[in-house]
Amino acid sequence: MRAIALAATCLLLACGGAGNNAAVTLRFWAMGHEAEVVAPLVREFERAHPGIRVDLQQIPWTAAHEKLLTAYVGNATPDVAQLGNTWVPELAILHAIAPLDSLLRASPDVPPAGFFPGIWDTNVIEGRVFGIPWYVDTRLIFYRTDLLARTGSKQMPGTWAGWRQVMERLHSDGKPRGYPLLMPLNEWAQPVLLALQAGSPILKDGGRYGAFTDSAFAHAFHFYVGLYRDSLAPKVANTEVANLYQDFARGMIASYITGPYNLDEFRKRLPDSLQDRWATAPMPGPDGPGVSLAGGSSLVLFRRSAHPAEAWELIRFLSAPAQQARFFHLSGNLPARREAWQDSTLRADPKVGAFRQQLERVVPTPKVAEWELIATRITEAGERAVRGGQSEQQALATLEAQVNAILAKRRTLLEHRGGQLLEWEAP
Amino acid sequence: MNVERRQARAAWGFLLPAVVLLAAFFVLPVLAAFGLSLTDFDVYAVADPSVARFVGIDNYLHLFESPVFWAALRNTFYFVLVGGPLSVATSLAAALLVNGRLTRWKGFFRSAYFAPVVTTLVAVAIVWRYLYHPVFGPIDQFLDWIGIGRVDWLGSPDWAMPAIIILAVWKNFGYNMLIFIAGLQAIPDDLYDAAELDGASWWQRFRHITLPMLAPTFLFVAIVTMIGYFQLFAEPYVMTQGGPLRSTLSVVLFMYEEGFRWWRIGNAAAIAFILFAIMLVATLVQFRLRPKED
Numbered sequence: 272m273r274a275i276a277l278a279a280t281c282l283l284l285a286c287g288g289a290g291n292n293a294a295v296t297l298r299f300w301a302m303g304h305e306a307e308v309v310a311p312l313v314r315e316f317e318r319a320h321p322g323i324r325v326d327l328q329q330i331p332w333t334a335a336h337e338k339l340l341t342a343y344v345g346n347a348t349p350d351v352a353q354l355g356n357t358w359v360p361e362l363a364i365l366h367a368i369a370p371l372d373s374l375l376r377a378s379p380d381v382p383p384a385g386f387f388p389g390i391w392d393t394n395v396i397e398g399r400v401f402g403i404p405w406y407v408d409t410r411l412i413f414y415r416t417d418l419l420a421r422t423g424s425k426q427m428p429g430t431w432a433g434w435r436q437v438m439e440r441l442h443s444d445g446k447p448r449g450y451p452l453l454m455p456l457n458e459w460a461q462p463v464l465l466a467l468q469a470g471s472p473i474l475k476d477g478g479r480y481g482a483f484t485d486s487a488f489a490h491a492f493h494f495y496v497g498l499y500r501d502s503l504a505p506k507v508a509n510t511e512v513a514n515l516y517q518d519f520a521r522g523m524i525a526s527y528i529t530g531p532y533n534l535d536e537f538r539k540r541l542p543d544s545l546q547d548r549w550a551t552a553p554m555p556g557p558d559g560p561g562v563s564l565a566g567g568s569s570l571v572l573f574r575r576s577a578h579p580a581e582a583w584e585l586i587r588f589l590s591a592p593a594q595q596a597r598f599f600h601l602s603g604n605l606p607a608r609r610e611a612w613q614d615s616t617l618r619a620d621p622k623v624g625a626f627r628q629q630l631e632r633v634v635p636t637p638k639v640a641e642w643e644l645i646a647t648r649i650t651e652a653g654e655r656a657v658r659g660g661q662s663e664q665q666a667l668a669t670l671e672a673q674v675n676a677i678l679a680k681r682r683t684l685l686e687h688r689g690g691q692l693l694e695w696e697a698p
Numbered sequence: 699m700n701v702e703r704r705q706a707r708a709a710w711g712f713l714l715p716a717v718v719l720l721a722a723f724f725v726l727p728v729l730a731a732f733g734l735s736l737t738d739f740d741v742y743a744v745a746d747p748s749v750a751r752f753v754g755i756d757n758y759l760h761l762f763e764s765p766v767f768w769a770a771l772r773n774t775f776y777f778v779l780v781g782g783p784l785s786v787a788t789s790l791a792a793a794l795l796v797n798g799r800l801t802r803w804k805g806f807f808r809s810a811y812f813a814p815v816v817t818t819l820v821a822v823a824i825v826w827r828y829l830y831h832p833v834f835g836p837i838d839q840f841l842d843w844i845g846i847g848r849v850d851w852l853g854s855p856d857w858a859m860p861a862i863i864i865l866a867v868w869k870n871f872g873y874n875m876l877i878f879i880a881g882l883q884a885i886p887d888d889l890y891d892a893a894e895l896d897g898a899s900w901w902q903r904f905r906h907i908t909l910p911m912l913a914p915t916f917l918f919v920a921i922v923t924m925i926g927y928f929q930l931f932a933e934p935y936v937m938t939q940g941g942p943l944r945s946t947l948s949v950v951l952f953m954y955e956e957g958f959r960w961w962r963i964g965n966a967a968a969i970a971f972i973l974f975a976i977m978l979v980a981t982l983v984q985f986r987l988r989p990k991e992d
Binding site for chain 1: 738740741742744745746749827828831832833834850852853855937938939941942943944958959960961
């Protein structure tokens, strides 16, 4: 009896041990919804690479930035992580994540040209690649086709002038209390993408100074503020919008500038009767189709990873066209890899098609560590001009002074390190 | 002399563990934070501490020049000076009601009024955001019905702070109410009986017996409430994020954003010390104003 138990224990230990001993364990941090749905892909990766185990950890988006920085300070960074691509510059400058150029050269199956150029560009800091795009995000217009048809237009115009004209017609024809466009005052994406469309670099001199009082930004800002001033958009923050989908269904708002995550939400939350009465359209620009934001998430490899080769295998696996298409079906996130767009579901859906068109015209936001703070200051300047009674010139002059002060440390460091921030001795 | 010294040494021996703990977990961090407030420690310094520079009192000077800081300070004082007395008055009124001789089901009301104190603010905020909604919210529907008209509670810079104050008073009055009830129960009934015999009205009894007898409780409640209200954070954080137009940005929320959102640690530490100084002065003033005991 005892002997049998002993033998059984040995057997169990041996069985358990054989798999574990040789295995390398990778820590992979994914955020929010992506972490919930990526597990099947990770398990498949483990089956294809018997020597590697992946410890998948879910990080909520709201705590992600803080957690990444504290993990870095506390020497507890994972091997691989999903990173919102506006955070890539900050973590690269911190020396938290590793450049991938040599790994890319050795992996022809991850060709930079296989990705949307604007999206790829968000990961390139001072000429080096720090992340591989995982999925993409950009902003375009979701609108009610039936309301638009009443203005006599079949589709969204491609220019600012045409766009405004359609909105003015919607407004004059408008139902009581309704608005042609919802553009929450506390979202930075809209003023920033309008400025990028007008050709503003947002920051100039290699991210040393703000370019807010220059004509391009001022032109876009004038257009932006005008939409509120002429009551084409309500003067509200998104915390004041109780139920966006209800408002859209009731025709209280005829259009909304938002991202691909809302494709699913609109399908789920709008009543069935409305499903063939809404569509998506690429962003209009000042004089023709406009650019939009190059958003999304990238996969990055941390410098302190003890297993960079295995970590790169995981990134490579998740970047393959087949996995990219599967990830789209699991998460609803649009693939970063162009080949994955051959997927039949993606090709058949005209609402996704508008994103496909827009993705060829996306531009990164300035790649500086201070970007989030600057973006917040931009929305505050908009709010001051819209609700605070400041003139546009005043609001922009204040904004420029604020941003130049925020960038003071960056200027000093650039001067000390000979015009770049990446090369320094980590302590 | 010798005995005294030995006793003093023994006393220090007993105090030592507490003193060591205080030094390690209070004095040292406070000194370190003060040191940080004299540097420009930021996200670059997180990576490479050598790029943090000693800047003297520059952080403080920049704060005093910054309109955002003054807005935060003004909002915080608004909240403390309006919300504080309102909260104490509500607590006292509730305590008098619950403690009244004719009140039935005292236990039930005590628990009911105390319930908001122990519920999670995040859950409460969802309900209140609905209550404040300008179209569907019951508060505005009521105001509309009685002819006052709708108020855009959370969307208007003038009304957002009153909305936050109402929420905070509702959320917190139960705690002070319990302390007032304890104070009220400590007042001997003979005093009221004697006053009643002398023909004192309800108001006279309240004014000349209840209030003076509650004075020490009042001081405690006032100081604790004031300190708590100076630290206004969670309500605007979940309800308005400091907006609209920064009308609900409090000093602590500003400090949180500077420190943990933008990692401008030097600045955040300077804000903490200014808040500390203000609270210290306000507490001292309240001690001075305390009615002298005979």
